[in-house]
Amino acid sequence: MCVDFRCKASQRLCPILPILIDRACLRVRERCIFYRKGLPLKTATCVRKATEDDIDSIHSIISSYSEEGILLSRSIDDIGASLENFHVAEVDRDMAGVISFCDYGDHLKEVRSLAVRKNYLRRGIGSALLQKLITELTAANDPRIFVLTYVPAFFEKNGFAVISVDTLPEKIWKDCVNCARWDACSEIALEYRRR
């Protein structure tokens, strides 16, 4: 594509134009490789605790998936009430993803509301959020950490292994028994195993 710009007319107008265009094309190609491999971008990405200023953005990211039936919906009030359990990922100060957890006590935690904004998918942001949460949850105790999900491959890539949901009675009695899909649940249960 760059070669098309190397016509004689443009070279006469500006002799260094082809060199500048080649350099720009190289930068675009490098960036595409970074995106495809999920390598850290050359932009400032950070995962941090959520604050009250983040509530609307968190709600918007989760809603974009809950409207498709992929995630459980969370109201603004619900997010505000459990804000201390949320982390967010920012790319150049733009909120790119969120994660939260449900606390069943020192022995058991559930990964919840993990979502990456669609224009930031497959760049390692979901993994960064999950690893940060795991680091925090395992810092003080050694709880079981589980998830119920439609994307088991993502969690397996991050150190989780498939388990039977029957090993999670706390989850069953808290949520599953009240769920409309009780008889036909297609979510897969996984537990964090990489220590």
Ligand SMILES: CC(C)(COP(=O)(O)OP(=O)(O)OC[C@H]1O[C@@H](n2cnc3c(N)ncnc32)[C@H](O)[C@@H]1OP(=O)(O)O)[C@@H](O)C(=O)NCCC(=O)NCCS
């Ligand atoms: C699941 C989700 C959080 C992943 O976020 P992400 O930032 O795109 O994930 P990463 O870039 O860290 O992915 C790391 C690896 O996990 C795997 N992976 C990621 N998304 C996947 C998917 N949708 N299906 C299968 N494997 C997936 C891939 O192997 C990927 O590595 P690769 O890109 O080199 O192939 C994101 O797709 C999302 O927000 N989905 C909708 C909400 C949801 O399902 N959340 C989970 C609720 S429990």
